[in-house]
Amino acid sequence: MPRLDHRAFINTCRDERGVGHHTLRAYTQDLRTFARFTAAHRLSDPLSKDDILAYHRHLRDALGAKPATIERRLVTLKSYFAWREDRNSALPSPFADVRISVRIPRRLPRPIDRDTLRAVLQAGDGPIAPRSTPGEHGATPASEIAVTLLIIKLLIVTGLRISELTNVKVRDVALDGSQILVRGKGNKERIVFVPNHELQEEVRRHSEVRRREGSVAAPLFLNTEGRRLRSATFRKRLRALSRRLGIEPHLTPHRFRHSAATLLIEEGIDIRMVQALLGHASLRTTEIYVRVSNHALRRALERADVLDVLRN
Structure with missing residues (x-):
């Protein structure tokens, strides 16, 4: 069975990468889940692409994990093996040739009216x-x-x-x-x-x-x-x-956080300013609030009444 050095990896994430407490707890849970899988299937180093694909099927079919959970656990594992390979080149990452696509349904946020x-x-x-x-x-x-x-x-x-x-x-x-x-x-x-x-x-x-x-x-x-x-x-x-x-x-x-973003966009605040306020690393994360807000669209259309413009 491969030895998963959980503690050293978690310490590196905390001390060198500044990863937060909740994320560290999720990493620990993800790695323990994989450790149980390797023990049950008597896997040993070096792990292969097929082992990772089998783990993906295990998460999806045996555990019935949600797509978002599957994606997070695979991302955690990929980060772990990249870190391990960086420390010891004799242990290459089994993710080198793995291409797994996990479809995650985009759920709209639920702001408070x-x-x-x-x-x-x-x-x-x-x-x-x-x-x-x-x-x-x-x-x-x-x-x-x-x-x-x-x-x-x-x-x-x-x-x-x-x-x-x-x-x-x-x-x-x-x-x-x-x-x-x-x-x-x-x-x-x-x-x-x-x-x-x-x-x-x-x-x-x-x-x-x-x-x-x-x-x-x-x-x-x-x-x-x-x-x-x-x-x-x-x-x-x-x-x-x-x-x-x-x-x-x-x-x-x-939900209050969702409300803050939605209200600001409805009041015409630029989406990049909302991104900075919320601390989103990616603008894509903030863009979902544009789709949520029909109120802003209606106000913009009322201000730009094209029939009224054509009459004058």
Whole structure:
């Protein structure tokens, strides 16, 4: 059986390539799945093209994996064997002559409609109201609904991934609340702007409270116990809010990201600017939002009323 050096590969991806935590976890899962396959079929080095094709059939037919999962597992494996060959040329990659085409159906994103967004924003209002019980390190957590709504507003305006926002530190926020430094996939940094003056003031007040409470290296958003708010906790809050407001399907952070992109394109923002805001490596990823938005097309056609132009 071939020896798959999982740990060394994962360490290289983390330390040298800056790969994020969630991606590293997926890589580990993908490599373990392949290791089980090689053990069950008693495969040994050097692996061949036929072994990879057999693994593809195993994923598709025996495991019934979805096309996107199959593609990810093969891409992970291909990266692993390229890394292994680079370290030891005596172990060539079995992917050298492999040509596998995995058809992945393009699913349209599901943004939240405007009426639902308005209902969510009206679910609770008012300034950040600190609780009286100090949390970890003496920090006083703000009220749960205030923090939840502040994050929702930021998701709508910035299109951030929830993991990017929950990892923001106090020092990453401009003193006037107008911009935030975030770290995206691959630990790439980018700046997102908060154009709404009312929201800027909310962000400024919240970060000012957090600065007074302690280190600028501390998380910007805390849970009710005074610890860093985690993505999973925020998702639970959204599910509870969805039940309260009768929203189906329930709200998710990524649906707010879809909404941010769709709203910006509907308002005429150039697609390349939306790409930069969302942190997409490829414009192709952003282009899907153009297909989603019929509202923008209708407004553009109304502005360019060709019959009206011909009459005048």
